[in-house]
Amino acid sequence: MALVPPHGGGALKPLLLTGAALEAEKKAAAGYKKLEITTREACDCFMMGIGAFTPLDGFMGQADWKGVCADMKMANGVFWPIPITCSAGDEDGVNVGDKLALICDEFGGLIATMNVTEKYEIDKAFEAKNVFRTEDKEHPGVEKVYEQKKYNLAGPIKVLSEGGFPEEYMRPAETRALFEEKGWSQVAAFQTRNPMHRSHEHLVKIAIETLDGVLIHQILGKLKAGDIPADVRVGAINALVDNYFVKNTIITKGYPMEMRYGGPREALLHAVFRQNYGCSYLIVGRDHAGVGDYYGPFDAQKIFNEIPEGSLQITNLNIDWTFHCYKCGGMASLRTCPHGKEDRLLLSGTMVRKTLSEGGDLPAEFSRPEVVKILQAYYQSLDAAPAALERRAGLGPGRALGRGPGPAGRGCGRRAGHRRPGPSGRPARAPAGMAGPGWPGPGAAGPRGPGARRRPSPWPRRPPGYQPLRVGRRRSLPQTPKPQG
Numbered sequence: 332m333a334l335v336p337p338h339g340g341g342a343l344k345p346l347l348l349t350g351a352a353l354e355a356e357k358k359a360a361a362g363y364k365k366l367e368i369t370t371r372e373a374c375d376c377f378m379m380g381i382g383a384f385t386p387l388d389g390f391m392g393q394a395d396w397k398g399v400c401a402d403m404k405m406a407n408g409v410f411w412p413i414p415i416t417c418s419a420g421d422e423d424g425v426n427v428g429d430k431l432a433l434i435c436d437e438f439g440g441l442i443a444t445m446n447v448t449e450k451y452e453i454d455k456a457f458e459a460k461n462v463f464r465t466e467d468k469e470h471p472g473v474e475k476v477y478e479q480k481k482y483n484l485a486g487p488i489k490v491l492s493e494g495g496f497p498e499e500y501m502r503p504a505e506t507r508a509l510f511e512e513k514g515w516s517q518v519a520a521f522q523t524r525n526p527m528h529r530s531h532e533h534l535v536k537i538a539i540e541t542l543d544g545v546l547i548h549q550i551l552g553k554l555k556a557g558d559i560p561a562d563v564r565v566g567a568i569n570a571l572v573d574n575y576f577v578k579n580t581i582i583t584k585g586y587p588m589e590m591r592y593g594g595p596r597e598a599l600l601h602a603v604f605r606q607n608y609g610c611s612y613l614i615v616g617r618d619h620a621g622v623g624d625y626y627g628p629f630d631a632q633k634i635f636n637e638i639p640e641g642s643l644q645i646t647n648l649n650i651d652w653t654f655h656c657y658k659c660g661g662m663a664s665l666r667t668c669p670h671g672k673e674d675r676l677l678l679s680g681t682m683v684r685k686t687l688s689e690g691g692d693l694p695a696e697f698s699r700p701e702v703v704k705i706l707q708a709y710y711q712s713l714d715a716a717p718a719a720l721e722r723r724a725g726l727g728p729g730r731a732l733g734r735g736p737g738p739a740g741r742g743c744g745r746r747a748g749h750r751r752p753g754p755s756g757r758p759a760r761a762p763a764g765m766a767g768p769g770w771p772g773p774g775a776a777g778p779r780g781p782g783a784r785r786r787p788s789p790w791p792r793r794p795p796g797y798q799p800l801r802v803g804r805r806r807s808l809p810q811t812p813k814p815q816g
């Protein structure tokens with residue numbers, strides 16, 4: 332069976348120049364007007380450069396932008412869920428007909444050239460409301476919409492750089508060749524911006540049971556404060572894959588996009604470019620690409636039923652929330668486990684971070700010890716300098732892997748210093764039926780201040796006679812975290 336075709340009905344359309352054409356365009360670019368672009372815009376150039384955003388041939392004009400915001404459809408009728416745009420202000424003095432050199436210092440300077448064919452004012456509220464379903468500027472994706480300058484510039488681009496991403500980075504033509512070499516045609520993509528715990532491992536293994544293989548596909552672009560930086564995440568995921576997956580069922584690679592945290596719309600964008608990467612399925616768990624509580628836990632799954640038939644050739648593989656159940660004696664989901672919340676091991680991200688930063692162990696039922704070890708080392712390294720958490724999470728990929736120049740935690744040029752932490756600190760909402768000990772309710776951080784009582788163990792009570800899993804080494808259950816105060 333053949334691999335799924337690229338999006339839009341044609342061949343992959345990489346806009347990256349090579350060889351003599353690249354050298355000639357670089358030379359020509361020296362005479363072009365310079366425009367400093369953001370890291371998000373640069374990452375979109377890289378995605379177009381490698382053909383991940385096939386069939387786009389540049390930044391979107393007004394008709395495409397409007398159609399995409401309102402109906403997820405470009406002017407030529409091709410499905411597209413999130414606008415791919417590049418902004419400029421009056422101060423940049425760009426006119427239609429100009430040739431521009433697009434510059435982003437965080438990725439080493441010259442990224443692409445662009446023929447400006449259109450310039451239009453951005454209705455930011457319209458874009459935010461339609462794409463993100465909110466105009467709240469605390470939403471990190473919406474914040475970036477409002478940080479754009481006054482106009483969008485549209486026109487075809489030629490991409491001159493790939494940004495110096497680490498070796499995990501791979502182009503769609505290369506993953507397609509790799510799948511074919513392995514004889515794979517039915518491949519699922521697993522999107523991740525976080526280290527993988529047992530529940531993520533379970534999602535991927537469900538797909539492997541019926542498909543040829545899974546592409547664990549990590550985002551390598553900039554993340555919001557509080558997310559785990561790329562180098563740590565890559566190490567943790569490799570530790571999991573090396574120890575707990577059958578050889579030749581997994582390919583671990585990355586892609587050069589920046590998260591928008593757009594929930595359902597972003598899940599669709601993730602599907603579009605995974606199709607270009609040759610994946611026939613996208614695993615969609617709960618709250619895919621969401622942030623805070625802006626989206627319902629199933630919104631990103633539901634939206635695949637709301638788009639016109641034939642919009643995508645890739646299929647969503649919806650999987651419910653998964654967890655370890657002590658009564659089931661293994662990983663399960665709300666669809667397979669009939670037991671109650673008291674039998675399930677559910678930990679919030681907040682609790683996981685707190686435990687790890689205090690050097691505590693996570694239960695082997697929640698996370699593999701090889702993964703825990705890497706994360707503990709990372710969180711403990713932050714203890715000395717708490718500000719490092721924010722700095723590191725804001726890093727571009729080159730920097731995170733010791734490759735690129737550029738000061739940590741700064742946006743590109745004009746937006747430097749304008750980032751503020753998004754709602755990342757908010758605990759995720761506990762889904763219905765999940766309000767277990769792992770999901771702190773209001774005030775769950777525990778009593779504070781002098782006289783605070785010791786809070787009860789955060790881990791679910793084990794059924795009598797329950798034997799904990801043995802994973803490679805002797806393991807003790809984590810100590811109850813100390814009350815804060």
Ligand SMILES: [Zn+2]
Pocket residue numbers: 656657658659660663667668669670674
């Ligand atoms: Zn159960």
